[in-house]
Amino acid sequence: MCKHILNAQVSIRSPCCKQWFDCAQCHAESKKHELAQSMEMVFACKKCKKCFRKDMNEFDDSDEYCPHCDNHFVLEAKEPKARLEVEGEDIRKDARMIKDERVKGKEQVSVWEDEGQAVRLG
Incomplete structure (x- = not known):
């Protein structure tokens, strides 16, 4: 996972050390060495996990997609x-006083209000 580019769709194989990276950074x-420049790039799609080569001399609009799964990687x-955020009181610390209106609790019925129970009592 690249910390420089959040939406990286492919990994790039560096021509100098033959290792995979998400970006040049x-x-x-x-x-410790410089990234070697090459006009033939090797990519690995992060969606379908398949590798493919692209010649940068002949790169056009149709080459912006993975040839295997049509993932748009450019x-x-x-x-x-x-980001600077202001910290406030966290509701998760003490949520005893919060009532979720979506959850229905059991209705409290006394023994005297329930007609079935009153008959049994006598």
Whole structure:
């Protein structure tokens, strides 16, 4: 799972060390050498788990899809952004006073209100 690109659809095999990475930044973080440039790329689709090659010299619109499962792997990258949230009281800590209106409880009926019980009592 790539921490740089949240919607990575394929893994890329680096031509220099023959290992799989989700993005070039993942390669740079784990290896000390530069990523070798190559016009023939090897991809592994994360949807169908099959590998395929693409020649970047002849790359067109139809090559943006996995040839095995038609997964669209050329997408605009979604990168994680820092968020600042205000912490409040957590309802999960003490939820005794919260009543869920969707759950119906048993109706409380006394012995004297139930007609079947009154006959048995005498």
